[in-house]
Amino acid sequence: MSEQTVIVKRDEKDAFITVTLNRPDKMNAMNAELGDALDKIIRDASNDPQVKAIIITGAGRAFSAGYDLEGEDFEMDVEGWRDDMTANCDRLRTIWQAPIPIIAAVNGYALAGGLELMMCCDLAIASEDALLGEPEVRHASGPPSLMMPWTVPMRHTRMLMYTGDLIDGREAERIHMVNKTVPADQLMLEAEKLARKLSRVPHPAIKFAKASLNHQQESAGFTSSWKYNVETTASLHAGKEGSYWMRMLKEKTLKEFLAQRDAPFKEFDKK
Numbered sequence: 060m061s062e063q064t065v066i067v068k069r070d071e072k073d074a075f076i077t078v079t080l081n082r083p084d085k086m087n088a089m090n091a092e093l094g095d096a097l098d099k100i101i102r103d104a105s106n107d108p109q110v111k112a113i114i115i116t117g118a119g120r121a122f123s124a125g126y127d128l129e130g131e132d133f134e135m136d137v138e139g140w141r142d143d144m145t146a147n148c149d150r151l152r153t154i155w156q157a158p159i160p161i162i163a164a165v166n167g168y169a170l171a172g173g174l175e176l177m178m179c180c181d182l183a184i185a186s187e188d189a190l191l192g193e194p195e196v197r198h199a200s201g202p203p204s205l206m207m208p209w210t211v212p213m214r215h216t217r218m219l220m221y222t223g224d225l226i227d228g229r230e231a232e233r234i235h236m237v238n239k240t241v242p243a244d245q246l247m248l249e250a251e252k253l254a255r256k257l258s259r260v261p262h263p264a265i266k267f268a269k270a271s272l273n274h275q276q277e278s279a280g281f282t283s284s285w286k287y288n289v290e291t292t293a294s295l296h297a298g299k300e301g302s303y304w305m306r307m308l309k310e311k312t313l314k315e316f317l318a319q320r321d322a323p324f325k326e327f328d329k330k
Contacts, residue, residue: 065096066118075112075254076104077247083119088127089172098150105157111258111265113157114250115180116164123173125195126203129313133296133305140293147172147203148285154179156273158266160257164250165228165237171195171202178206178236181269184250185228186243191236192225198304198320201295205288209276211236223324 066079078100080087087093097115104110117123126147135143154161154176163169163177165185174191177183185191193202207216215234218224228240241249257265273281295301307316321328 064090064093065100067100069109070251070254070258073112073255074109074258075114075251076110077114077116077251077254080115080117080123083117083121085127085129086119086121086124086168087117087173088124088129089176090127094147094150098153101153101157101161105159111159111260111262112254113159113161114164114247114254115154115161115176116247116250117166117173120166121168121173122163122165122189123170123176124168125171125173128308128316131308133308134302135297135305137293137297140296141289144203144289144293148289151175151179151204151206152285158269159262160265160269162250162253162257163237164246165189165191166243166246170225171200175202175204175206178210179204182253183237184239184241184246184253185231185237186246187228187240188243189228189231189240190225191228191231192223193220194223194225194321196220197223197324198307198316199295199298199300200304201288201292203292205284207236208284209281224328 064081066081068077068079070076078097080093080097082088082093101113104113160182161180163180163183165177165183167186167189169177169185169189169191171193174193177191193207195201202220207220211234215236219226228237231237232240239249296305304320307319311319
Protein backbone atom coordinates (compact mmCIF):
# COMPACT_ATOMS: atom_id res chain seq x y z
CA MET A 60 0.00 0.00 0.00
CA SER A 61 1.24 3.50 -0.80
CA GLU A 62 0.50 5.94 2.00
CA GLN A 63 0.75 8.72 -0.57
CA THR A 64 -2.26 7.56 -2.58
CA VAL A 65 -4.46 5.86 0.02
CA ILE A 66 -4.77 6.49 3.76
CA VAL A 67 -6.27 3.94 6.16
CA LYS A 68 -7.49 4.82 9.64
CA ARG A 69 -8.87 2.37 12.19
CA ASP A 70 -11.61 3.57 14.47
CA GLU A 71 -10.59 3.53 18.11
CA LYS A 72 -13.97 2.34 19.37
CA ASP A 73 -15.64 0.14 16.76
CA ALA A 74 -14.47 -2.44 14.25
CA PHE A 75 -14.35 -0.37 11.07
CA ILE A 76 -11.77 1.46 8.99
CA THR A 77 -11.92 4.64 6.94
CA VAL A 78 -10.12 4.49 3.60
CA THR A 79 -9.31 7.88 2.06
CA LEU A 80 -8.31 8.24 -1.58
CA ASN A 81 -5.45 10.70 -1.30
CA ARG A 82 -4.62 12.42 -4.58
CA PRO A 83 -6.39 15.71 -3.84
CA ASP A 84 -4.34 17.65 -6.38
CA LYS A 85 -5.76 15.30 -9.05
CA MET A 86 -9.26 15.23 -7.53
CA ASN A 87 -8.45 11.66 -6.50
CA ALA A 88 -8.34 10.49 -10.11
CA MET A 89 -7.54 6.80 -10.13
CA ASN A 90 -4.34 5.43 -11.61
CA ALA A 91 -2.86 1.95 -11.38
CA GLU A 92 -1.06 2.72 -8.11
CA LEU A 93 -4.19 3.95 -6.38
CA GLY A 94 -6.32 1.16 -7.84
CA ASP A 95 -3.92 -1.56 -6.76
CA ALA A 96 -3.54 -0.03 -3.28
CA LEU A 97 -7.30 0.16 -2.78
CA ASP A 98 -7.73 -3.40 -4.05
CA LYS A 99 -5.15 -4.69 -1.56
CA ILE A 100 -6.72 -2.77 1.32
CA ILE A 101 -10.17 -4.23 0.63
CA ARG A 102 -8.77 -7.76 0.29
CA ASP A 103 -6.75 -7.46 3.50
CA ALA A 104 -9.70 -5.99 5.39
CA SER A 105 -11.92 -8.83 4.17
CA ASN A 106 -9.58 -11.27 5.92
CA ASP A 107 -9.22 -9.21 9.10
CA PRO A 108 -11.63 -10.26 11.89
CA GLN A 109 -11.18 -6.82 13.45
CA VAL A 110 -12.74 -5.08 10.42
CA LYS A 111 -16.51 -5.39 10.10
CA ALA A 112 -17.22 -2.32 7.97
CA ILE A 113 -15.36 0.06 5.65
CA ILE A 114 -15.88 3.70 4.71
CA ILE A 115 -14.38 4.93 1.44
CA THR A 116 -14.05 8.68 0.91
CA GLY A 117 -11.80 11.17 -0.83
CA ALA A 118 -9.35 13.81 0.34
CA GLY A 119 -10.05 17.40 -0.65
CA ARG A 120 -12.96 18.45 -2.83
CA ALA A 121 -13.70 15.16 -4.60
CA PHE A 122 -14.60 11.56 -3.89
CA SER A 123 -12.99 10.69 -7.22
CA ALA A 124 -13.09 12.38 -10.61
CA GLY A 125 -12.67 9.01 -12.34
CA TYR A 126 -9.67 7.47 -14.05
CA ASP A 127 -6.61 9.64 -14.54
CA LEU A 128 -6.55 10.98 -18.10
CA GLU A 129 -3.08 12.50 -17.90
CA GLY A 130 0.30 10.94 -18.62
CA GLU A 131 -0.88 7.78 -20.37
CA ASP A 132 -1.12 6.69 -24.01
CA PHE A 133 -4.78 5.86 -24.53
CA GLU A 134 -4.51 4.96 -28.19
CA MET A 135 -4.93 1.19 -28.06
CA ASP A 136 -6.53 -1.50 -30.15
CA VAL A 137 -9.56 -3.48 -28.99
CA GLU A 138 -7.44 -6.09 -27.24
CA GLY A 139 -5.52 -3.43 -25.34
CA TRP A 140 -8.71 -1.77 -24.19
CA ARG A 141 -10.26 -5.11 -23.27
CA ASP A 142 -7.31 -5.92 -21.01
CA ASP A 143 -7.29 -2.43 -19.48
CA MET A 144 -11.01 -2.37 -18.74
CA THR A 145 -11.06 -5.94 -17.44
CA ALA A 146 -8.35 -5.04 -14.92
CA ASN A 147 -10.40 -2.04 -13.78
CA CYS A 148 -13.52 -4.19 -13.50
CA ASP A 149 -11.64 -6.75 -11.42
CA ARG A 150 -10.66 -4.03 -8.93
CA LEU A 151 -14.24 -2.75 -8.73
CA ARG A 152 -15.54 -6.27 -8.30
CA THR A 153 -13.31 -6.68 -5.25
CA ILE A 154 -15.39 -3.96 -3.60
CA TRP A 155 -18.71 -5.38 -4.74
CA GLN A 156 -17.98 -8.92 -3.55
CA ALA A 157 -16.13 -8.15 -0.29
CA PRO A 158 -17.82 -10.05 2.57
CA ILE A 159 -18.10 -6.90 4.68
CA PRO A 160 -20.30 -3.84 4.11
CA ILE A 161 -18.63 -0.89 2.38
CA ILE A 162 -19.97 2.65 2.65
CA ALA A 163 -19.13 5.41 0.18
CA ALA A 164 -18.95 8.86 1.80
CA VAL A 165 -19.24 11.09 -1.26
CA ASN A 166 -17.65 14.48 -0.79
CA GLY A 167 -17.75 16.60 -3.94
CA TYR A 168 -17.24 15.07 -7.36
CA ALA A 169 -17.94 11.40 -8.12
CA LEU A 170 -17.49 11.08 -11.87
CA ALA A 171 -17.07 8.30 -14.43
CA GLY A 172 -14.92 5.56 -12.86
CA GLY A 173 -15.24 7.34 -9.52
CA LEU A 174 -19.01 7.05 -9.76
CA GLU A 175 -18.68 3.37 -10.66
CA LEU A 176 -16.52 2.88 -7.57
CA MET A 177 -19.18 4.58 -5.44
CA MET A 178 -21.96 2.45 -6.90
CA CYS A 179 -20.00 -0.75 -6.24
CA CYS A 180 -20.11 0.08 -2.53
CA ASP A 181 -23.01 -1.42 -0.60
CA LEU A 182 -24.28 1.90 0.70
CA ALA A 183 -23.65 5.57 -0.06
CA ILE A 184 -24.06 8.85 1.78
CA ALA A 185 -23.41 12.05 -0.16
CA SER A 186 -23.00 15.68 0.71
CA GLU A 187 -25.85 17.78 -0.61
CA ASP A 188 -23.49 19.68 -2.90
CA ALA A 189 -21.80 16.59 -4.34
CA LEU A 190 -21.80 16.28 -8.13
CA LEU A 191 -22.23 12.86 -9.70
CA GLY A 192 -22.36 11.64 -13.30
CA GLU A 193 -20.84 9.91 -16.33
CA PRO A 194 -19.48 12.88 -18.37
CA GLU A 195 -17.11 10.63 -20.32
CA VAL A 196 -19.84 9.91 -22.88
CA ARG A 197 -19.11 13.41 -24.21
CA HIS A 198 -15.67 12.30 -25.42
CA ALA A 199 -16.85 9.02 -26.93
CA SER A 200 -16.09 6.94 -23.86
CA GLY A 201 -18.04 4.79 -21.44
CA PRO A 202 -17.91 3.48 -17.87
CA PRO A 203 -15.41 0.74 -17.00
CA SER A 204 -18.17 -1.37 -15.48
CA LEU A 205 -21.92 -1.21 -15.90
CA MET A 206 -23.08 -0.58 -12.36
CA MET A 207 -25.68 2.13 -12.86
CA PRO A 208 -28.58 -0.04 -14.10
CA TRP A 209 -28.02 -2.26 -11.04
CA THR A 210 -28.30 0.80 -8.81
CA VAL A 211 -30.93 3.20 -10.18
CA PRO A 212 -34.06 2.84 -12.37
CA MET A 213 -33.43 2.49 -16.10
CA ARG A 214 -34.99 5.83 -17.10
CA HIS A 215 -32.49 7.69 -14.93
CA THR A 216 -29.65 5.45 -16.10
CA ARG A 217 -30.40 6.25 -19.75
CA MET A 218 -30.61 9.98 -19.07
CA LEU A 219 -27.27 10.11 -17.26
CA MET A 220 -25.39 7.76 -19.58
CA TYR A 221 -26.72 9.36 -22.78
CA THR A 222 -26.20 13.02 -21.80
CA GLY A 223 -23.21 13.11 -19.47
CA ASP A 224 -25.20 15.43 -17.21
CA LEU A 225 -24.14 15.86 -13.59
CA ILE A 226 -26.61 15.72 -10.72
CA ASP A 227 -26.22 16.97 -7.16
CA GLY A 228 -26.48 14.90 -4.01
CA ARG A 229 -30.15 15.69 -3.47
CA GLU A 230 -31.09 14.46 -6.93
CA ALA A 231 -28.89 11.38 -6.45
CA GLU A 232 -30.88 10.58 -3.32
CA ARG A 233 -34.19 11.13 -5.13
CA ILE A 234 -33.33 8.59 -7.83
CA HIS A 235 -31.88 6.14 -5.25
CA MET A 236 -28.30 6.43 -6.45
CA VAL A 237 -27.32 7.18 -2.84
CA ASN A 238 -29.08 6.27 0.38
CA LYS A 239 -28.94 9.65 2.03
CA THR A 240 -27.67 13.21 1.61
CA VAL A 241 -26.49 15.51 4.38
CA PRO A 242 -24.78 18.91 4.64
CA ALA A 243 -21.09 18.64 3.79
CA ASP A 244 -19.96 19.28 7.37
CA GLN A 245 -22.02 16.31 8.58
CA LEU A 246 -20.92 13.79 5.95
CA MET A 247 -18.24 11.92 7.86
CA LEU A 248 -20.27 12.00 11.10
CA GLU A 249 -23.16 10.28 9.31
CA ALA A 250 -20.88 7.79 7.56
CA GLU A 251 -19.16 6.90 10.82
CA LYS A 252 -22.51 6.55 12.60
CA LEU A 253 -23.62 4.06 9.95
CA ALA A 254 -20.29 2.19 10.09
CA ARG A 255 -20.61 1.89 13.88
CA LYS A 256 -24.10 0.45 13.52
CA LEU A 257 -23.00 -2.07 10.88
CA SER A 258 -19.91 -3.08 12.85
CA ARG A 259 -22.11 -4.00 15.82
CA VAL A 260 -24.39 -6.29 13.82
CA PRO A 261 -23.21 -9.93 14.05
CA HIS A 262 -20.79 -10.18 11.15
CA PRO A 263 -22.06 -13.49 9.71
CA ALA A 264 -25.56 -12.00 9.36
CA ILE A 265 -24.34 -9.25 7.01
CA LYS A 266 -21.83 -11.53 5.30
CA PHE A 267 -24.49 -14.04 4.27
CA ALA A 268 -27.10 -11.38 3.51
CA LYS A 269 -24.62 -9.77 1.13
CA ALA A 270 -23.82 -13.14 -0.43
CA SER A 271 -27.53 -13.74 -1.07
CA LEU A 272 -28.12 -10.27 -2.49
CA ASN A 273 -25.08 -10.57 -4.76
CA HIS A 274 -26.30 -13.98 -5.90
CA GLN A 275 -29.62 -12.42 -6.84
CA GLN A 276 -27.79 -9.94 -9.08
CA GLU A 277 -25.59 -12.69 -10.50
CA SER A 278 -28.69 -14.75 -11.33
CA ALA A 279 -30.13 -11.73 -13.13
CA GLY A 280 -27.03 -11.45 -15.35
CA PHE A 281 -24.71 -9.13 -13.43
CA THR A 282 -21.39 -10.59 -14.61
CA SER A 283 -22.63 -11.05 -18.16
CA SER A 284 -23.68 -7.40 -18.37
CA TRP A 285 -20.26 -6.23 -17.16
CA LYS A 286 -18.44 -8.44 -19.69
CA TYR A 287 -20.65 -7.21 -22.53
CA ASN A 288 -19.96 -3.61 -21.49
CA VAL A 289 -16.21 -4.28 -21.62
CA GLU A 290 -16.56 -5.47 -25.22
CA THR A 291 -18.76 -2.58 -26.41
CA THR A 292 -16.70 0.11 -24.68
CA ALA A 293 -13.42 -1.39 -25.92
CA SER A 294 -14.83 -1.25 -29.44
CA LEU A 295 -15.94 2.34 -28.88
CA HIS A 296 -12.52 3.43 -27.63
CA ALA A 297 -10.67 1.72 -30.47
CA GLY A 298 -13.05 3.00 -33.16
CA LYS A 299 -12.66 6.13 -35.27
CA GLU A 300 -14.49 8.50 -32.94
CA GLY A 301 -12.97 7.08 -29.78
CA SER A 302 -9.46 7.15 -31.24
CA TYR A 303 -9.92 10.80 -32.23
CA TRP A 304 -10.59 11.79 -28.63
CA MET A 305 -7.93 9.51 -27.18
CA ARG A 306 -5.36 11.02 -29.54
CA MET A 307 -6.41 14.48 -28.41
CA LEU A 308 -5.43 13.58 -24.84
CA LYS A 309 -1.82 13.38 -26.01
CA GLU A 310 -1.98 16.61 -28.00
CA LYS A 311 -3.68 18.91 -25.49
CA THR A 312 -3.52 19.62 -21.80
CA LEU A 313 -6.33 18.10 -19.74
CA LYS A 314 -7.82 21.55 -19.23
CA GLU A 315 -7.85 22.19 -22.99
CA PHE A 316 -9.26 18.72 -23.65
CA LEU A 317 -12.13 19.15 -21.20
CA ALA A 318 -12.88 22.66 -22.48
CA GLN A 319 -13.24 21.37 -26.04
CA ARG A 320 -15.26 18.38 -24.91
CA ASP A 321 -17.74 20.41 -22.88
CA ALA A 322 -18.02 23.46 -25.17
CA PRO A 323 -21.06 22.15 -27.15
CA PHE A 324 -23.00 21.63 -23.92
CA LYS A 325 -22.43 24.94 -22.10
CA GLU A 326 -25.87 26.31 -22.93
CA PHE A 327 -27.50 23.17 -21.54
CA ASP A 328 -25.36 22.87 -18.42
CA LYS A 329 -26.11 26.35 -17.12
CA LYS A 330 -28.23 26.30 -13.98
